[in-house]
Amino acid sequence: MNLILLKLKEVFSIKVGIPGGLLYYRYETFINTFLEELEIESIFSTETNKEILDMGVSCCVNDACLPMKIFHGHAAALNEKCDYLLIPRIMKCENSESICPKFCGLPEMVMSGIKRKEGVITYPLYLNRNKEIKHYLRKIGKDLEIQENKIMAAYKKAVNNHKLQIQGIKDQGYRxxxxxxxxxxxxxxxxxxxxxxxxxxxxxxxxxxxxxxxxxxxxxxxxxxxxxxxxxxxxxxxxxxxxxxxxxxxxxxxxxxxxxxxxxxxxxxxxxxxxxxxxxxxxxxxxxxxxxxxxxxxxxxxxxxxxxxxx
Ligand code: SF4
CATH class of the missing domain: 3.40.50.11900 (Rossmann fold)
Incomplete structure (x- = not known):
């Protein structure tokens, strides 16, 4: 019986696609820990390569910057492989600083570029308040039918791991x-x-x-x-x-x-x-x-x- 349930879970498990561009480089540990803790089946795009860039260039508006085109390429690479695509609409950064307006309109840009109308997680994300981050994660949890207590436990673990990660580079021993x-x-x-x-x-x-x-x-x-x-x-x-x-x-x-x-x-x-x-x-x-x-x-x-x- 348990085996049948497990098989059903495998067949019907929801796949979430995570495009590996833009601020994924900054919040990689947080995102990965959160998804792992919830045992969400996640699909990550590969490191950027020529194929991803070409896909991005062909589906993004011409005058966008290179990182935006690359992000489009990562999203396009995952488009057919996932049930949900995670494209955060970042409205504010930590300490209330603003971010480039392209981040606020990113979901619409990508959805129009890759011609995907459904199955995109696009909720606004305010990184300057913990309350707002929790609210954002709860909404995702609701979409994926995950209990709130599990979401909050995964959030705590993700925050801890993010804090432990040493960000940036400080080389030593060079001329x-x-x-x-x-x-x-x-x-x-x-x-x-x-x-x-x-x-x-x-x-x-x-x-x-x-x-x-x-x-x-x-x-x-x-x-x-x-x-x-x-x-x-x-x-x-x-x-x-x-x-x-x-x-x-x-x-x-x-x-x-x-x-x-x-x-x-x-x-x-x-x-x-x-x-x-x-x-x-x-x-x-x-x-x-x-x-x-x-x-x-x-x-x-x-x-x-x-x-x-x-x-
Ligand atoms: S700040 Fe905006 S325009 Fe500048 S590189 Fe980033 S996404 Fe592109």
Whole structure:
């Protein structure tokens, strides 16, 4: 009897698709723990590759940035394989900072792009209040017919694991250290950035990312600004970059930015204006970026750091 029930559960188990793009890079541990704890059958897209990028480019609007196109590709790759597709509509980030408006309209963009009308979890998600996060998860639980007490237990475990996870990179033992600025989906998607971190290491350049600068240190750099930064990744990258330059702990800055990203344009200009003369390389990426161009610029930057050290 038990065997029959188990088989039925197997046959009818609901599959949830998790596109591995955008802020999945930031909340991966939380999402994975939550789903595992609830024993939800989840399907994850593979790491970004050429096929995923091509699918994204073909189903996303032309003038969207590269990370948006990549996310569309991940969603398209899962479209036929899952009963539900999880596409959070992120409205606010932790500490009430705002996020790019494209995140609020992401479900509609993707649903229209991949031509899927149903089976998409699109509830708004406010990450600045625990109450709201629980509310969001309860709604998902209701859709998937999971009891509330189980949802809350899985939430607690997911929060704990997320807190235990060390975010960001702080390399040690390299000849040079640079601040690597940018959004997590550009920094950690090895296909999108053409394995940038590995390339830097091969030139003896280690990196620090914004997650390794404390909130207090970032806040102290932001305080003198006329207006408090509105966007989460502007605040994080500006605050961390400025702190690290002042602290003298780095030899240069490389900022990896998506072509046509308004938030990056402001962040880069503000940072450039406020740090004075300092080695600063901006790498713009989109689906047409060629690896040879990136390689040449990194090589030239590494040469410049070397000359600076010698003289
Ligand atoms: S913040 Fe910039 S890179 Fe990120 S989704 Fe918005 S436009 Fe794209």
């Amino acid at each position: 040079f250290t640079i601040f690597l600025g940018g959004h997590p989906y550009n920094l950690y998607d090895r296909f999108a950035n053409m394995n940038l971190i590995h390339k830097l290491h091969s030139y003896g350049i280690g990196v620090i990312t914004e997650e390794r600068v404390s909130d207090n240190e970032k806040e102290a750099e932001i305080k003198p600004l006329m207006k408090k930064p509105y966007w989460l990744f502007y605040k994080n990258n500006y605050g961390a970059g400025k702190y690290l330059v002042k602290d003298q702990g780095i030899d240069g800055i490389i900022y990896i930015s998506s072509f046509s990203c308004g938030i990056d344009s402001i962040t880069i200009e503000m940072l450039k204006n406020d740090i004075g003369e300092f080695p600063f390389l901006i790498l713009k990426i989109d689906e047409h970026s060629g690896e040879a161009g990136i390689d040449t610029r990194i090589e030239a930057f590494a040469d410049m750091l070397e000359r600076r050290k010698l003289h």
